[in-house]
Every structure is written in C-alpha cells, then in structure tokens.
Amino acid sequence: MRLIFMGTPDFAVPALDALVAAGHEIAAVYCQPPRPAGRGKALQRSPVQKRAEAMGLEVRTPVTLRDADEQARFAALEADAAVVAAYGLILPRPILAAPRLGCFNIHASLLPRWRGAAPIQRAILAGDEITGVTIMDMEAGLDTGPMRATFEASIDRKTASELTAELAGQGAALMVEVLGRLDAFPPQPQPDEGVTYASKIDKAEARLNFAAGAVQAERQVRAFNPAPGAFFQLNGERIRVLAAEIEPQAGEPGTVLDDKLLIGCGSDALRPVRVQRAGRGAMSAEELLRGFPVPAGTRLS
Known part of the structure; x- marks a missing residue:
C-alpha cells in the first residue's frame, strides 16, 4: 500500500521499520x-524523525493539522491509508477522511480500557495483570473507533520502559498483519462497558507516596x-528510584527503618x-549510601 506514517516517540519506531x-x-x-x-535546551528531533530521515523518507512536522493548507498537503499524498502510533496530535475529520481506506491506530492497551495518552503507565x-495492543480504525472520538485486532501481554513486574518496548x-x-489481510480483520465496535481513560502523566504524580503503601509505591x-522517574526528597535533593522491592516490615510512612534505606509505608515497606x-548516573542503593548515608529514623519528604 501507499501509506502515510504518523508517530513521534520510541514506541512508534518499530512500526515504521516493520511497514518498510x-x-x-x-x-x-x-x-x-x-x-x-x-541542559542547553537545543532543539531535539523525535526518535521517529531521526529514523525516517535515516531511511531517506520525507518528514513533515506541522505544529497543527487544523490548517486548511496543511490538510490539503496531506490529501495530496493520495495515500491508501495512514498508520498512527503515538503521534501526539489530534487528527481533524478532513485528515481522517483523506486516505482511501482511512486511518489505523496502534494503541497500547486492550480497548476500551485505557483510552487516552498514557495507557501503559496507567495500567x-x-x-x-494484563494489558496489550489494539489495532483500531480511527474516528473523531478519543480512541473510540472499531477494533481490528488485539494482542495480550502480561504486565508482571515490568517497568513502563520494558512494557513499551514489548508492545x-x-x-x-500486528499492524503489518492487519494491513496484509484487511478482509480477515473486519472492524468490531468497542464494548460499551469497561471504558477507562488514561490521562496524561503529571510530573507531580512521580513523587513517591509512602502513605499509600509499598505496593502502590513500587x-x-x-x-x-x-x-x-519516581522520586523522594532528602535534604532538598531529589533522589530517583529506578527499581525497588517490597518487604513485609511495618513502619511509619516515609521513615527510614534501617541503615540500608528500607522505607516505611505503613503495614509494609519499600x-x-x-x-x-x-x-x-544510576547506581545501587548500596553505592548511594557509601557517600550519602541515610541513617535509620530519617524522615523523607
């Protein structure tokens, strides 16, 4: 097919590679x-832009698709379909209607659960316990279009980074398979029940909430x-926590319980x-404590 590809972050790069x-x-x-x-606030190209340019593909980076001239440029490509993967801009109706077969989206959840911007993190x-990917036809609503195919994945103890790469x-x-046999994947309406919304992540949510318990903090x-990056603050410095384990020791939320940085979370600890x-750079907790001691009884903010 003659396709338009629309994507921005690392999540979208494998789809571009697979389609080519x-x-x-x-x-x-x-x-x-x-x-x-x-630090220098220099302009940085997105992962998809870098990959597309390396492949010799034409790249377009409009600020909006609501402009009539931009919509005309899109339609002039005379594409069979558009494939969208975490593009980040809303597609107006003229954009959705331009490709002959419409626009298909690779969405990182099992719809209708976790429609919206941050489905992996919200899951x-x-x-x-389970998430996945849905291939769907796009329409004007937010991730409301009919579904073509799904793939299920177990979350286990995976990080958002690991799950993003897998999905x-x-x-x-799955997108390549659907495009290759469209008739074998007829669109099915999404269920009315089970709808949830994955709102955009606010940086303030990354502050570890020890009062909510170790399970939620982990x-x-x-x-x-x-x-x-999840974090706590100590002496005015932000410490990011990249990996953590849950231990069955009760303690005051936010209080360090031993000399190895066990943090109380009420009925359990992190x-x-x-x-x-x-x-x-990233380091083990032991490496941190060698030059940055955090004695038992320390209260974390």
Whole structure:
C-alpha cells in the first residue's frame, strides 16, 4: 500500500521499520516538531524523525493539522491509508477522511480500557495483570473507533520502559498483519462497558507516596521508569528510584527503618534497589549510601 506514517516517540519506531520491511510505500512521515531538551535546551528531533530521515523518507512536522493548507498537503499524498502510533496530535475529520481506506491506530492497551495518552503507565499504576495492543480504525472520538485486532501481554513486574518496548514490537507486527489481510480483520465496535481513560502523566504524580503503601509505591517506580522517574526528597535533593522491592516490615510512612534505606509505608515497606542522584548516573542503593548515608529514623519528604 501507499501509506502515510504518523508517530513521534520510541514506541512508534518499530512500526515504521516493520511497514518498510513489509514492502509498503511510505509517502511521508508525520512527527511532532523538534522540542528543546537537555541542559542547553537545543532543539531535539523525535526518535521517529531521526529514523525516517535515516531511511531517506520525507518528514513533515506541522505544529497543527487544523490548517486548511496543511490538510490539503496531506490529501495530496493520495495515500491508501495512514498508520498512527503515538503521534501526539489530534487528527481533524478532513485528515481522517483523506486516505482511501482511512486511518489505523496502534494503541497500547486492550480497548476500551485505557483510552487516552498514557495507557501503559496507567495500567501499571492500577495494578492491572494484563494489558496489550489494539489495532483500531480511527474516528473523531478519543480512541473510540472499531477494533481490528488485539494482542495480550502480561504486565508482571515490568517497568513502563520494558512494557513499551514489548508492545511496540507486537503492535508493529500486528499492524503489518492487519494491513496484509484487511478482509480477515473486519472492524468490531468497542464494548460499551469497561471504558477507562488514561490521562496524561503529571510530573507531580512521580513523587513517591509512602502513605499509600509499598505496593502502590513500587507501582509508581515501575510506571515512571524511565520518565518522569519516581522520586523522594532528602535534604532538598531529589533522589530517583529506578527499581525497588517490597518487604513485609511495618513502619511509619516515609521513615527510614534501617541503615540500608528500607522505607516505611505503613503495614509494609519499600526497599529501593537502584537509584539516581541529580546529575549523576544510576547506581545501587548500596553505592548511594557509601557517600550519602541515610541513617535509620530519617524522615523523607
């Protein structure tokens, strides 16, 4: 097929690779514009833009798709279909209607659960045991379109980073399969029951809430790895927790219970395993404590 690909983050790169490898013609790749990042706030191209340019594909980075001229440029590509994976911009009706077969989305949840911006993180935070990928036809509503195919994945103790990589690969393969046999995957309406919304992650949510218990705090650690990074503050410094374990020891929430950084969470406790100080690399909790002692009885904010 002649396709338009629309995606921005790492999650979308495997889909672009898979579509090219399957022999589809990519008429153009749409990504969000480069954003300032890093200490120097230099403009950084998205992972999809970097990959598309390396493949010699035309890349377009409009700020909005609501402009009539931009919609006309999109329609002029005369695509059979558009494939969307975590693009990040709303597609107006003229965009949705332009490709001959419509627009297909790779969504990282088992719809209708976790419609919206952050389905992987919300599934982990909610303690879901199963998540997955849905291939769906796009319509004007937020992830409300009919479904073509799904893939289920167990969450276990996976981080958002690990789950993103897994679902990106599975979603890419499933998208190629659906496009290759559209008649074998007729669209099915989403169920009316079980709808939940995965709202965008607020950075304030990454502050570890020890009063909610170690189970929920450990979910925060996994859900916000790699970004924005679950954290606590000590002496005015933010300490990110990249990995942690739950231990069955009761203690006052937010109080360090031993000299190895076991943190009370009420009826149980959280033991950080891998941490990171501001401006430094990741390290084990033992490495942190060698030069940054945190004695028992310390209260964390």
